[in-house]
Amino acid sequence: MRLLQTTTLRLEEFFAGSAIDQRLGNQGIPKYAILSHTWGFEEITFQDITGDRTITQHKTGFTKVRDSCRQARADGYAYIWIDTCCIDKTSSAELSEAINSMYQWYKGSAxxxxxxxxxxxxSKTSNSTHHPWHPFYTEDSMRYSSSPSYSRWFSRGWTLQELLAPVKLQFFDKNWNSIGMKEDHINAISGITNIDLFALNGGDLRRLSIARRMSWAANRQTTRIEDMAYCLLGVFSINMPLLYGEGAKAFIRLQEEILKISNDQSLFAWKYPIVEFYRDKYSEGFKLQGLLAPTPELFRHSDAISQFYSETAGRAFPVSTNKGVQVEFLMCQDMGYPSGLVYLAMLNCPVGHVPGRLPAIHLKRLSPSSEQYTRVDMSQLFLFSSYDSAGRVELEGFDPRKPQRQLVEIRSRTLYSDWTVQTIFIKQDTQFALPPGFWLVIPEPFSESDMVVTQAHPRDLWDPTTRFLQPQVEFRQGLGPLEARKLGALLIRCEYFDSRIDRLKITYYVLIFGVTCGGFVPWCYLSPAEGFDGKRHKQMSLGPREQADYFQQLQIDNYLQHKFDKFPVDLFSISTDMEAARRHVHICDDLQLVTVAELRIVSGKEVYLLHLLTMSKYLDGKSS
Structure with missing residues (x-):
């Protein structure tokens, strides 16, 4: 640990003594003061403080270093630690060690x-007529704003641990006038930060629920995304390597490390602050998400989770595996969803001031046969309790480690039955959990050379090798149960022998398709490619000799997109038969062809199959 000598402003390095040395009174690290601040212009770095002092003294940040040393010296401390200049940030190894040790350094300071x-x-006297005085209002907001704001220090990520860790903390204003000790303003600080008095008074943070601690960081910011995780290492007693460049994955890694030392399920008690889509009649157009929150911001509403936490005996710790997080939940199927894949999972962490209430989240099984789930409906944290025969909440609650016959969702007063304890896997990274795609099936007696897809829309989602169109992951999101959505279109060239005229015939037609019923029923529409000049259509990209025909070719290439954009998707009405069968048939009399779209399980995965059948083939199938 490097410390700055408060008289010479030179760096000295110290090492913590062994346990024997400490018992003998030989302390390796001397008493030291420590600085907490927000970074500003021209901060003094390790290179500055060890370099040419005549240049360093003219930097803006030197005044803060000099005055910090002056204050420490006046208080009788020969050393001070300042993050800007006591860490060589050009060394990634040193930076990683420092950040992992920083909470303890603040805690160990005098x-x-x-x-x-x-x-x-x-500003207490000069502006008292404009605003009630507050020790932490900013100078500018007191002078110029109709609604004063608190110091930036209270909104930064790194200053959270700097508020919690020190045994003794003193506030100073911009001119180094003392504002007082932390205990002098502890109620005001609790109101600003939403941090419990237990924590502000130096209580053991391990006794507090994870969700409660996460909520303290919900309104804080850091310059780099990764630092939003790294600044919380000490708050959760975690050590882990720093990987700048990993972005939001740093916060996921932090939570995975927390899982290794705690079975506190309040880690999963987060939600999106804004309802992205309120379901109408139980649409399943959900966005998929893992069990772990992508950012601390989502714990903003988790401050009602029980403050104090105790280990749950007999409950296994969650484990991160290649299948996802393995976790044990009390679960029941939510029968309001037609797929049968949506479940409620109870979290073992009390909520609010009434005993016996536990939160629950929505999970969705990736497929009927899968043991993997993902979180959905992230804007909801449900609240459950058990009721007595008189309809009153039972204060003794229920044991989420044991099966329950019936539980009531408090806000909606909905009864859910048949709760069982299950061990499941919840995928965190759902980027490969793709929704069903559309697979074009070549009908008999056509061969692959007889039927060619010459255009597809959207082009980037079409795989010509497999004749498969994979929609975007979120295509079901926000799709109501009575709404149809178009997802793709194909321009198909069909070559066949017409016995009536005794020669080959070439026909172009357009196949447009999509989904309805919340995304669980596909539909299709086949029509002749009216206005399309197949003779001028080129399947290869334009070469140098063809550039004269560029604009004409461009018009041909955009033909399918134009047909797709103009197609009236509200043409389709939902029928009971269509929803039950998850199948749609469209007959094109002009072409004597039939298209069938159906949701099927192929090799264990859901797929929308698009069949093209001749009229005779279709009729033969119906009769059989």
């Missing part, structure tokens, strides 16, 4: 000086 560069306490 005093923490919290420097609020945007606060001036003299």
């Amino acid at each position: 005093i923490c000086y919290t420097y609020l560069s945007d606060v001036l306490i003299h």
